[in-house]
Amino acid sequence: MKVIQEAFDFNPEKMYPLSGIADRSEILFFDIETTGFSAKTAEIYLIGCVWYGRPEDGAGSDPSSSGGGWQLIQWFAETPDDESDVITAFFDFLSRFRVLIHFNGDMFDIPFITGRCAHLGIRPEFDAVESFDIFRKIRPLRSFFGLDSLKQKSVERFLGIRRTDEYTGGQLIEVYREYVSHPTPARLHLLLLHNADDLRGMPEILPILFYPDLLTRAExxxxxxxxxxxxxxxxxxxxxxxxxxxxxxxxxxxxxxxxxxxxxxxxxxxxxxxxxxxxxxxxxxxxxxxxxxxxxxxxxxxxxxxxxxxxxxxxxxxxxxxxxxxxxxxxxxxxxPDYRNYYYLPAEDCAYHKSVAEFVEKSARKKATAKTxxxxxxxxxxxxxxxxxxxxxxxxxxxxxxxxxxxxxxxxxxxxxxxxxxxxxxxxxxxxx
Structure with missing residues (x-):
């Protein structure tokens, strides 16, 4: 298993206020890469996370310590046999956080990891964290944004966020298989870059949450x-x-x-x-x-x-x-609304209050209805x-x-x-x- 860690620049002034979700020291962003779409037939070959803290926190220190900045860590399975090590390392790291933020993780990432845990005999450790799915919170607003798709890349383009990676997770499955057979730095770079760009983009797309906030709680x-x-x-x-x-x-x-x-x-x-x-x-x-x-x-x-x-x-x-x-x-x-207190005058095609219309000939007036x-x-x-x-x-x-x-x-x-x-x-x- 390879462990890759790096710091990256991020301007918090352009962010959605994390304080509305949790203290930033309690938040972990995550994303997975797999060799297919079913946990019964495919494996996890990469799990990546982003958090705020010091670089050394990735190795096991307290992520709430003062200082530091945004950090990215990836656990990469050099062969399918490393999958259990990747999952275990992720859960060890997750234990220090309270809120897990992801994009469509409720539908894919979390159930997939849980399925692989059942296959590998690992106990899933999601119960102690709160799941925060960006996709689920904006899914009803797809037509409001005028987007044909709500994939993360589509949301990034809507917000004007640029990424280096041009591949989809599905396209990289074959790249991973080629890497397992013939590891090269170029193939490893492609596999890590896609996951890293998803992770870097996740905090940056949080401003998309301003739109549901606008429609539900703004003054x-x-x-x-x-x-x-x-x-x-x-x-x-x-x-x-x-x-x-x-x-x-x-x-x-x-x-x-x-x-x-x-x-x-x-x-x-x-x-x-x-x-x-x-x-x-x-x-x-x-x-x-x-x-x-x-x-x-x-x-x-x-x-x-x-x-x-x-x-x-x-x-x-x-x-x-x-x-x-x-x-x-x-x-x-x-x-x-109080039509019982009115008479309708057909000749004038309008209604008058009884205090006035009672002086009109009975033959020229009718009791008003709600429609008249x-x-x-x-x-x-x-x-x-x-x-x-x-x-x-x-x-x-x-x-x-x-x-x-x-x-x-x-x-x-x-x-x-x-x-x-x-x-x-x-x-x-x-x-x-």
């Missing part, structure tokens, strides 16, 4: 709204100083706001679509009218992402979130998540989306702290289904 501050002057509003954006939103607890927790996007030309604006065509055009409005809401997030993402969910086009860039909402012109209905208890309003509207605005409009009863009037003062007076959480709940539901 937001409303920065303003831009509505085209053609929609009947003043050209200036609503100011957060004019908004009664819940911001008091966010000041120190927020990173600096990202610079606002450059002004857009008229050609960038889609058309104002008639409200009665909302459902048909909602996913792909065209023309020259949309509003943009801007929010600041307590969680900043490393790379821009764009998402469209039933017409809510959202761009995530650093710690600024821009929600683009298409404008719809025409007539919509506001439905009153509405008034009609003409204007310019924006689709909004349900439950944010006290007065909303629909095309018909229970039709989606809901709309509010496209008025800047309405956004100034409304608490928008729940806008993004409501929007994100729809995104999460879409991703998890």
């Amino acid at each position: 937001f501050r409303f920065l303003g709204i831009d509505i085209p002057e053609s929609a009947g509003n003043r050209p200036e954006a609503a100011s957060p100083n004019d908004i009664s939103s819940s911001e008091d607890h966010l000041d120190a927790d927020f990173p600096d706001a990202a610079p606002a996007n450059e002004a857009r030309t008229n050609a960038d604006f889609p058309d104002v679509a008639p409200a009665n065509e909302a459902r048909a055009k909602y996913s792909s409005p065209s023309g020259n009218g949309f509003a943009e809401l801007r929010f600041q997030s307590s969680v900043a993402v490393p790379c821009p992402v764009e998402w469209e969910e039933t017409g809510f086009f959202t761009r995530f860039e650093r710690n600024e979130i821009t929600v683009r909402l298409p404008l719809y012109s025409g007539e919509l209905k506001h439905f009153y 208890c509405y008034t009609r309003t003409s204007g310019v509207f924006l689709p909004v998540p349900s439950g944010i605005f006290p007065v909303t409009f629909r095309e018909d009863y229970k039709s989606t989306p809901e709309f509010c009037e496209a008025k800047e003062d309405l956004f100034r007076k409304t608490d928008l702290s729940g806008f993004l959480p409501c929007l994100f709940s729809g995104i999460r539901a879409k991703l998890l289904n």
Whole structure:
């Protein structure tokens, strides 16, 4: 068995905060290389680990000792007979850590090692450590990232991380067999490099976890709204100083706001679509009218992402979130929930409260139902998540989306702290289904 150890440079400022997982002295990253995909017919020929500590800690000292930096260690089976030594050395090293971080290790690496332990008569020692699978935490977000695959190399490319290795684990199986028969430094280099690049990349891809954090636990501050002057509003954006939103607890927790996007030309604006065509055009409005809401997030993402969910086009860039909402012109209905207190007047096609409608001839009125208890309003509207605005409009009863009037003062007076959480709940539901 060969043991290879080296230090490598890593910028912790670009990392996901390890403190959110565990103290860095308690964390061990690991990855394995095998001669196949079944523990019944294949062997482990390489196990590699990354940890934070002193170089000499790899030989048996306490990894929590002060000083040191990021270290990499690999146990390599020069022949299949070394497999049990590789596994035993890994478990001896693992015993000093509390959290084991890996990429898809819950589905492959850990079950594979456990299977090989059963074959070799070795007791697996995973019960004392907490498993942290990066892949499982981001798997629901594959379409959110716009990736065809969630392999580690794909995530690295998404985050702009470069690696030297160009092989897959499957391609290297034959290289290992050739090495066993005819060991050469070149073959050994290829085998070690692939595993080392996976290990070096693992801490570097942790910032991918900022995206699930953004969708589940971030807090937001409303920065303003831009509505085209053609929609009947003043050209200036609503100011957060004019908004009664819940911001008091966010000041120190927020990173600096990202610079606002450059002004857009008229050609960038889609058309104002008639409200009665909302459902048909909602996913792909065209023309020259949309509003943009801007929010600041307590969680900043490393790379821009764009998402469209039933017409809510959202761009995530650093710690600024821009929600683009298409404008719809025409007539919509506001439905009153307490329909038993209303009469519906067919001739006017609207409902009036009983205190007013009781003076109308009985032949000209009907008891309102949930579907007929509405008034009609003409204007310019924006689709909004349900439950944010006290007065909303629909095309018909229970039709989606809901709309509010496209008025800047309405956004100034409304608490928008729940806008993004409501929007994100729809995104999460879409991703998890």
